[in-house]
Amino acid sequence: MSHNFRHWPIITILTIVSLPLIIMFAFQIIDTFTTHPIDSMIPNKVTFEQFSFLWDEAETGRANIWQVTLNTFIFATTTAVVVCTVSMTTAYALSRLNFPGRRYFLGGLIILHAFPTVTLIIAIFLILQIIGLYDTLLGVIMVKAALELPFGIWIMKGFYDNVPWEIEMAGVQDGASRFTVWWKLVLPQVQPGIFALMIFSFLSGWSEFLLPQVLAPGNDAQVLSTYMTALIADDTKIDFALFKAVGMFYALPVIAIYLIFQKKLMNIYGGGTKG
Amino acid sequence: MQITLQNFTKKFDDVTVIENMNLEIKDGEMLALLGPSGCGKSTTLFAICGIHRVNGGKILFGDQDVSDLPSQKRNVGVVFQSYALYPHMNAYENIAFPLKVRKDKPADIKRQVHEIAKLTHIEELLERKPGQLSGGQQQRVALARALIRKPDVLLLDEPLANLDAKLRLEMRSEIRRIQLETGITAILVTHDQVEAMSMCDRIALMHDGKIVQLDKPSEMYNNPANKFVADFLGNPPITFLDAEHKDKTLLLPNGHSIASPNLNAAVKKVQVGIRPECFGPQFGMGVKGVVKFIEKQGREELFDIQLTDGSILRSIQASGSDLEVGADIDWGLSLDDLLFFDMQGERL
Known part of the structure; x- marks a missing residue:
């Protein structure tokens, strides 16, 4: 790609288009390691509690x-x-x-x-x-x-x-x-x-x-x-x-x-x- | 080893490509199968090495009939046009492969590979993969691999076609040197007459699945059996003029006449083949024309001369003339070297 080529319009468009995906992925990762109050999406505590299925005895x-x-x-x-x-x-x-x-x-x-x-x-x-x-x-x-x-x-x-x-x-x-x-x-x-x-x-x-x-x-x-x-x-x-x-x-x-x-x-x- | 083809016939489905071909290659000889594309020369080669089945006739290695033997059982070395080196093996492994397949002892393999590498001058390249070798070096590795089993016959399929001009010149003499040093019987398939003439003891010129002429290179050039041979050999190519034959003289279309004491009087029309080196000012005068085109080749200059009746003759001469396009000339012919053919193209 030539140096004269302007990257930013393309990057902007790609960012906007993939934003929903990125947000979903981000929340997938954040949510698994945190807890948040019922009325909010902002996490308030880091936890590994959700991964307890890996070491706890399985439910009947x-x-x-x-x-x-x-x-x-x-x-x-x-x-x-x-x-x-x-x-x-x-x-x-x-x-x-x-x-x-x-x-x-x-x-x-x-x-x-x-x-x-x-x-x-x-x-x-x-x-x-x-x-x-x-x-x-x-x-x-x-x-x-x-x-x-x-x-x-x-x-x-x-x-x-x-x-x-x-x-x-x-x-x-x-x-x-x-x-x-x-x-x-x-x-x-x-x-x-x-x-x-x-x-x-x-x-x-x-x-x-x-x-x-x-x-x-x-x-x-x-x-x-x-x-x-x-x-x-x-x-x-x-x-x-x-x-x-x-x-x-x-x-x-x-x-x-x-x-x-x-x-x-x-x-x-x-x-x-x-x- | 002497290789003999007896009434060799090859068909692809219903199309007969080669019919009843007979050819004998002497022990230690290098023979060229020369011809234009599609003349059946590669087909012949692949039949000798066993890749193609024979549809009729026999192929003999010495006294042994190998017609029905598979490739693996014939002791033949082949150098392919693309060299067909194994890309994932280095040069050493490539050359050693035929011996490994034969289950030779590792010590023996090592000794033989180094011997053949010395012969082909690739001792320093044995560790390299084919991708890291130049065209000429790949060619040497391919030659070494073909020769390592000490084959009964070495087959070369257009070995120089993928090389650039300078390397081609070098490899031409290299292949010939290696062939002479090993004394191996070799068959070279090529469409390049210069390769065939410079490398081989004899040439078999093929056309439409038949051998038109089998001869030594110089004989074939000086004494072509027919118009096709005369036309195929020689660069720049020969030119032909149609002439009337009457009273032991030939009347050329531009009005010039030449004596022809040895021609059969019954032949009325003759095609006269004039090679570029047989026409020029050093042979006297009598053929008038105009310079149409000059191709300067450095040491030599090639002229296209248009005669007064419109036909074109070629002439090649040492550089240094001050002629220009459009100049009028009056040159002569070297009468002893002219070639005469009847209207069917057969030599008279």
């Missing part, structure tokens, strides 16, 4: 927060690992091999990617009931991974398409098998893509609400998003401070991941092989 009928966090973590990680492994191999086949029905497969991917999950939910519910995976973490993981796959495969195919054919030809010429060529020569070229996809599907799993809510409503398989709904579902005594504190706790890993990996995440849009 409510799941333990650490168990729920562990569930969420397992759910997000397993989904990410499954999505990455399957996309890695499928996308390579789609990018490089000329197998029968390849075009329909590609078309199917796009359609599935655009398909709204909600419309499938009843069918999935029935299937999980029949095979006995309803209200289990494993069942939700399988569904979530399956629904994430079209996106993952499509993204990875884009990365593979950018790897020059000649690298593979050179590898074959050097005496390596097709598998060795893929594993040792091609995969390192798409590594930024795998990494970005891994983070993306982790975050997507971390924030998933609908699937666990419908397919695993019990306490054993509860994840943080459904835990939060349960907090306000009980409308006789809604504790907004607690709700905000849990929300804060829920958002922390996401913020951390974005801060640490933002550069790598941009790869998924660049789709380049520079790494």
Whole structure:
């Protein structure tokens, strides 16, 4: 950007537009650490009371927060690992091999990617009931991974398409098998893509609400998003401070991941092989 | 090792790109596959290294028929136009890769990589990644990687196309030096006649999937089999004039006539090929024209001369003439070096 460019009008406009968001975020943070009188929004006391759910014994009928966090973590990680492994191999086949029905497969991917999950939910519910995976973490993981796959495969195919054919030809010429060529020569070229996809599907799993809510409503398989709904579902005594504190706790890993990996995440849009 | 193509045929779907091609590359020879884009030279190369399946005929390495062997089982070294170095490995790892795949002992690998690095002059660059190497250095690494397995044949696919002019000159002689030092049989695919002529023992000139002429560079230049060869070789290119043949003389379109004692009297019309170095004031007089364009190339000057009937001849001469565009000239032809073709383009 040139030096002559005037920054302040743009900054002003951006500030005005994002002001509501900033205020919301600010109050989210302030409210979780303070108390304020009923008739005012100005806080009068700093407190960590609202975070007591982290160390106190859970109320009867409510799941333990650490168990729920562990569930969420397992759910997000397993989904990410499954999505990455399957996309890695499928996308390579789609990018490089000329197998029968390849075009329909590609078309199917796009359609599935655009398909709204909600419309499938009843069918999935029935299937999980029949095979006995309803209200289990494993069942939700399988569904979530399956629904994430079209996106993952499509993204990875884009990365593979950018790897020059000649690298593979050179590898074959050097005496390596097709598998060795893929594993040792091609995969390192798409590594930024795998990494970005891994983070993306982790975050997507971390924030998933609908699937666990419908397919695993019990306490054993509860994840943080459904835990939060349960907090306000009980409308006789809604504790907004607690709700905000849990929300804060829920958002922390996401913020951390974005801060640490933002550069790598941009790869998924660049789709380049520079790494 | 001697490489033989017998009735080699290659089709892509229903399109036959190369039909019944026969070619023999002698042991230790460097042969150029030369031709315009789309003539099938790269297809031939990829068939030899095993990337393309052969649709008919045989490919022999020595006495062994390799037509049905996969690339991994043929001992072939390839240098690609883009070099195709593995970007995530440094030069050493790139060169060592073929040996690692073969599961050689680490000590052996180290010794061989250093030997080949010495031959290709890249000993100081082994720690660098391809991204940190210049075009010429990448080319040397690619050569080293192709040579490390001591292949039966080295295939070079337009190896100089991505280099700038000065490096190209340097790498031309470097590749030839390395080829001669290792005594390896090599095939160079190129569309650049200068590369083919300066680097190779023999040239196979290809056109539309066929070998038009297979000869030594100088022979091919002086003795082209047909008009296509004469036109393709030589820079600046040859010019052609249509002439009437009668009573052992050729009548050029501008009215000038030249003796042609050796031509068959039955041929009535002849295309006369005149290379730029065969036309100029040092060959006497008789061809009148006007200077249309002068291209100064430093050591030499290239003239476009428009003859009285409108046809254009090219002439190349040492710099220093004081001619200007529009000047009238009266120059002569070097009669012994003219090339005659019939109207179908076949040599007479």
